[in-house]
Amino acid sequence: MLGKYLEKIEFSSYDDFVNDYKIKVPDNFNFAFDVVDKYAEEEPEKTAIVWCNDEGEEETFTFKELRDYSNQTANYFRALGIKKGDAVMLILKRRFEFWFSILALHKIGAICIPATHLLTEKDIVYRNNAADIKMIVAVGEEEVLQNIDKAAVKSPGLLKKVMLNGCRDGWHVFNEEIKGYSSSFNRPQGDSAISNDDIMLIYFTSGTTGMPKMVQHNFVYPLGHLITAKYWQNVRNNGLHLTVADTGWAKAVWGKLYGQWLVGSAVFVYDYNTRFNATDLLGMIEKYRVTTFCAPPTIYRFFIKSDLSKFDLSSLEYCVVAGEPLNPEVYNRFLEETGLELREGYGQTELTVTLGTFPWMDVKPGSMGKPAPGYNIELHDREGNVCGVGEEGEIVIRTDRQKPLGMFGGYYRDKELTQRVWHDDMYYTGDVAWRDEDGYYWFVGRADDVIKSSGYRIGPFEIESALIEHSSVLECAITAVPDEIRGQIVKASIVLAKGYQASKKLARELQDYVKKITAPYKYPRIIEFVDELPKTISGKIRRVEIRAKDN
Incomplete structure (x- = not known):
C-alpha cells in the first residue's frame, strides 16, 4: 500500500527525510474506496480493528468486514436522505459503529462531523445551525439523547436522528434498520462523483476563547497522516496501534484510522465507559499485545504512578506523546521502567504532525522535535520579525512555496476568521515556541497565555x-x-x-x-x-x- 502513495519509503537521516519525502496524490482519492476496499480486495482477512470494552465484550473486524459494513451503512444513510455534501454529526464515543459510519459518509461524499458525547444542548444547537447538520448518529445514552432532542427543536435543518440501539420516539435505530441493506455500494459517478477538493471532514475546535471554529479538511487529508503514523508513531504493517482518544476529537483520526491503515497496522480500541483507569489500560496493552502507543503526557504520568512491574509491556515497540509539553521527569521514569524513549510531536486540528521527534533524531525530553516534511516553519516576534536561536516567537507556517498536504482548507463558512490567521501566505498558529542551536523546537504556550x-x-x-x-x-x-x-x-x-x-x-x-x-x-x-x-x-x-x- 505504501508504495502506491510514497515515492520513497525508507530514509537514512532526518535531512534525507525532509528533502526526499514525497506523496503521490491520485486524482479523486477516497480513503474508503482506495484504502479500505482495496485491502478488502487484496487481503480480505487482514485485521483492521481490535475492539473491546470494560464489560468483557470484544470484536475483531477484517478489512473485508469493514468494507461490507460500511457499504451497508452507506446504503442505509442514503435511504435516510443523505447525499453528497450533506453534513452528518457522529456522537459515537468509542463504539465500532463509528468506523462503519465515517467510512460510509466518505463513500457517499457527505461531510462527517465527529463530536463528543459531552456536548450540551447549547453546544449541539450551535453546531447544527452553524454547519447545517442534516443528521445525527449517536450512542443510546439517555443524557446524550435528551440533549439532542432538546437541541432539535431549535435546529430547523436537522432532519434525522439515529441511535445505535433502543427505542425512542422520533428516532431511527441503526443496528435494527441497517440489516436489510445491501453490502455492495458502487463508487459515485457523474454529478455525485467526489473530487480531492470536496470537504470530507469538519471539526469544531474547542478553543479556550470564543465559539468553536469549524476546521475543514478535504479528501486528500488522510494522506497527510502518513507522516503521523509511519514516521512519528512508527506503526508497522500487521502491528496493533493504540492512540488514547475518543472519536469525538481530531486525535482519533490521527491515531485510530487514516495513517495506521495506510501503513497496514490494525488499530486497537478500548471502549471504556467508566473513568480512565491506568491499570485497566495497562492490562489491555498487555493482554492484546499492543505494539505502538500514543497518548498525552497525563496518561504517562498516571502510568508511572502505577506499578509498571506488574505488567508485561514487552510487546510495545514505540511510544509517542503529544497534547502538552512533556515533563522530563515523566520521560526519565518511563524510560527506566520500560526501556522506551517517549518521542514528542506537535500539531493542531488544522494540521497534521507539524513538528516531531522522528526516528533518525536524538530525543531531547520536553522538545517537540523538528519540522515535518512540507512544513516551512518560522518563529515571529510581536513585530513580525523572524526570531533567531533561543528567541521566543509565534509558530508560523509559510505556504508560499507549498501548502503542506493535510493542512486545513480554512474555517468553514468564515472567510474573515480564516483571513485573520492565514494571510500573506503565512498561517499563524497562535502557539509560542523557541528553537535551540540544533534546530529543535520547545513549546512555551499559547500567545495569549x-x-x-x-x-x-x-x-x-x-x-x-x-x-x-x-x-x-x-x-x-x-x-x-x-x-x-x-x-x-x-x-x-x-x-x-x-x-x-x-x-x-x-x-x-x-x-x-x-x-x-x-x-x-x-x-x-x-x-x-x-x-x-x-x-x-x-x-x-x-x-x-x-x-x-x-x-
Missing part, C-alpha cells in the same frame, strides 16, 4: 511542569495577574492531590520548589488552591476564565 513580568516573557508550561513534579499537586494552571510595579505577576491555581491540605506553609514550599527547578524570577508570587480548574469540553484548561476573574 505568555506572561510579561518586569520585562521577562514567562511561558506557563515550564512553571506548570515544575509544579506537577511536586507530590502535592494533582493539576495546576499558570496565569498572569495585573501588577502596578511589574506589569504582570505569575499566579498558580492548584488542585491538590489526595492527602494534602491547603496552607500558607505548603504555598511557600511550592514557591521554593519552583525556584529550584526554574529561574527564580518565574516562581508564582500568588498561589490559589482550588477544587477544580475551568476546562473546555475537550479537557483543555480555560486560562482565559481564570484571568477574567483576576482582572
